[in-house]
Amino acid sequence: MSLPDMFREHLPTFDIFEEKNPVRGRGVIGREEEIADLTSRIENAESIGVFGLRKVGKTSVVRAVTDALDPVSASMSMRAQTAEGQSQQAAVRVLACWLDVQRAYDRSARRLYSTLAAEIEKRLSAHGMTIPSPPTDDLQRIDDLIRLTMEKTALPLCIVLDEYDFLFEGSQGQPPIANIAAFLRLLRGWAQQTQRLCVVVIGRDPTPFQSPEVDGFPNPMLGWFVTRWLGPLAPQRANELLSRLGKRVGLDIGSVTLELALSLTGGHPLLHRQFGSSLLEHTNDRPLNSSHLNTDVLCKAAALDFHERGAVREICHEILHLLRTRFQASYDSLVHAARTSPIEALHHASWSSPAVVQLRNFGLFLGSAAKSASIPLVLTVYVRTFERRPSRSSRHRNSNRRGWHR
Template sequence: MWAVRKMSGWARAMNEADWEAQMGLQEVRSRFFGYFPAAESLDSSLRTASNPNPMFFMASVAKEIDLKGSGLALLRLGEDLERRFGINGEVAAYFTPWRDFQRRSFNAMTLRTSDLIRSLQDQIMQSERFTPSRRVALLISTDPNVQTKLDEWQSDSYSELTIVAIDPLRHTGPDLVAEITKNLRDRLGERDLYRTQNPVSGVDFFGRAGLMRNLSAAIDGDQNIAILGLRRSGKTSVLRELRRVLLPRRVVMPIADFQMLEEHSAEELASSIAASLNEELKVVKAKGIDVWIGNESDQSVEDLTPSALSDRIKRVASRNPGVRIVVAVDEVESAAAIARENPMAIKVLLGALRSAAQARENVSLVFSGVANRMFRSSSLGDRGEVDNPMFNQVSSVYLTPFELEETTSLLRDLGRPMLLDWQPDAIAEVQRLTGGFPYFVRDLASAVRKSVRAEVIEDSADAVKINADHVSVSAPEWAMVAGEAWNGIVSALGIHYPSAASLLDSSITEAELNEWIAGDAEAEQAAEDLVALKLLQRDAKGILYSPTLAALQSLSRPSMRSADPVGGVDRASTVDELVRQGESHHLEFKETSRINLRSGAKDTAIESAVVKTVAAFLNSDGGELLIGVADDGSAKGLDPDLVLFKDSVDRFERWIRGDLLAKRIDQHLVTDHVATEFVRFRGKLILKVSVSRGATPAWVDDKTLYRRQGNQTIELVSGRDVQQFLAQRS
């Protein structure tokens, strides 16, 4: 208790106005060392000619309840340790007086160290000068069981910060440096820095230097931007890193997520954007930038309509002319999906954001998602009856695979703290196997780290040299899991952009790919997007698979069965083969099964054409009917028909098998000889109806017989033709 009371009085002295004027650094150090002798031992042990004052910022913790009574210092470990373990800048060191170190104090350290140090600097120095390492912090504790506790708690912590315990009173001088080295090696070596659960920024953000420059320039140019990339390509990380690097340039960047619209209203998303704006303004103010935030009423986010959000953004921008407001919204495909059923809600929300951006020159918008299709369309919703406020208002920026230099930086910089020394041949092998796709680069590196962990020699700080053989040993087992991850990425793309997902089917040859693209405008646009993502590439001969796509396809060949959201989907290559053959005695194409595309209405003649074709196949040698394919072989899809069934493929299938075919032909014949399956063909969902030769004649409406003759369906009109047919089938 004495230490706590003494520290509280000392803290009050340190928090007087103009801290540096009240006490010089040496006096502060002297007082801090008087309360924490271990701090002086640590400082002297780390002191070298190039590091004369290792400990240079010291404060008591008074406001953080779970750390109250502890001392907090910032220090430099010295060039050797910082280089060896890849530590950039200052390291936080906690000096705790408790004999029983608690989990809540550990949680406060791992989750709130950066915020705590920022707050203390604001209190003491009225500015933020130092940024602690997000990777490691030191703990000096009197709890004899602290290391056992840390080992247990660190194993299930999601924080990037590793707490390393040391004892500067038990070891001093070179012995203490050796203890720090060993504990850093053991503790950091146990953490897998390649595998992360959350989006990254700062020292954990790698690559994308050119992209970040382009984004910064676009924002400076008052452009609205869409950051586009596949799932797990790092879109959210790019948003957070962009917010971090733009903050010193007086850019306020609230981030929200369209995905919350799936469970909440547009008003709640508007409130979320406003709340994020409030928080970001407070962060900017804490950095010493003079900004207007407003009073409590100005900051209220309750029941905020999109229109009120637009007014709020305009007001903040007007009162802060020297600050740029960049409203960022992630997961734009969720908005596109909701627009199908409720286009007006999305129009109101997008219109409110556009209004704010147009009204103030220091306001712009950033979206992120899988595809830019919503912003390329002039209307919203399936029927296109609602205007799209953001049509042609957004410039696209694509997240492409890492270049070799970016992969090298990630592997080496994250590997160094874990005592992994990546050799050029190993890096090249990782690049080849992953195609530079950042998620898979990290994932394979994690698998390699796991396999070589046992090679770290006890009591040695030497790094393990990772060569290509290490990668080759880990690759087969890794590829099995990675293949499933790639399938999931393609599947997610298929939900929102089926045309693009279809082009990634590894069963399609490059010749087939070019033939498809040449005859399908939607496929051509999808191919252009995939070229921008560097999954496809273009040369004088046409479209080719990129090395990245070839690498990812080799992990697991994603057929459209795995990529389609409706289930029960056949391989598109089978349909491609059928379509290339053209209509024949055994093959027929129908654009729809029920809707007249010219009138947009149900047409019984079109329904009857389907029935007659199926009956003709039953009465002949069987065949295939492809519904959703035009006579010229182009993919039209089932969308016009599915509208009548509220987009339910199950209801559509029940209707065509039961209400249409079974009722007008024969239930037993349809059950035994007609199979239906949904297929993704060139980005469109179609229905393949496979018919085998019927066991008995198939009458339509109990009065008419049809047969196939060449590529036509003909009615048996004369009694002689009917008798001859029945005699042949008897």
């Protein structure tokens, strides 16, 4: 019996496609260019904002970069510490500290500073540094720790703030964390003075970067961060993801399947994996044989079930919620495109209008020009099924409102 068949027989419920947490190491498929670009920027201590849709792979990509630049931080986060001790220390090119901002769960400045300080202290201790003075919970502690790093090592310090959107807005629309401008000013000051501190923020919305003020103060982030959009996987990379994972569970992903997957998801990695999972489900009742199973015979049926999956609906729901609440004009364009066609929608908002550029940044309008534009089929189906059309009266109200403002 072949290895994939043994796999299927003995682990009938194992689904290699079902993974919702950030992927690490060889699990990261098809992001070579993005990883190379971020690696050289972080090594040069540039501060970066990495933006993209939910579950598009932001954390996985930035982790891949810091894992390579700082193997010690990689093993610290994977709890496999000291496996290769000395050789890991030798390979360290950056000291990386991660903080998921959601850990400051009460959104108080105090908790933000203390959790970040603890992360920096942990990393410095693993580097063999002694941390003097009793810890305090305030911004001074962060200042002290950065100073210590700059004095005692020649390495760049990289602070990653994942889910950075929570710094500026709570889940119920609460205002920015108190004193956030002072925190950012402190980081910016060190970054400029030493050229050895880099801050990487990861999130969905770069708007806080662009507004002139934060917390009533001039925005310290203006002109400091480089913005990098993480879109879906390029077609060849998305094919690679499906083929590689498929092979591991005995599926031979055919060319018809690959094409269908791309048109459904546009290359969004989690959606792509969900399609893979749907394919796998459809093979479960087929008899085992020693050759790989070509998926082209069952991909259409799998596509129908794909739209019904909870994870798929959740992602579509979140995408539309994000657009509706933060990028209204982009929401209108996407919904228009889904209800008619991208070409039709682009008669109203041009390819280079801010609303459409935003959709292109997110990888929701695909293609290199207006005439070849497309949107992922899964969103077309979702919009047509779940997004309510505005009622006649609200359409009337809106058109009056537009007239009033003009």
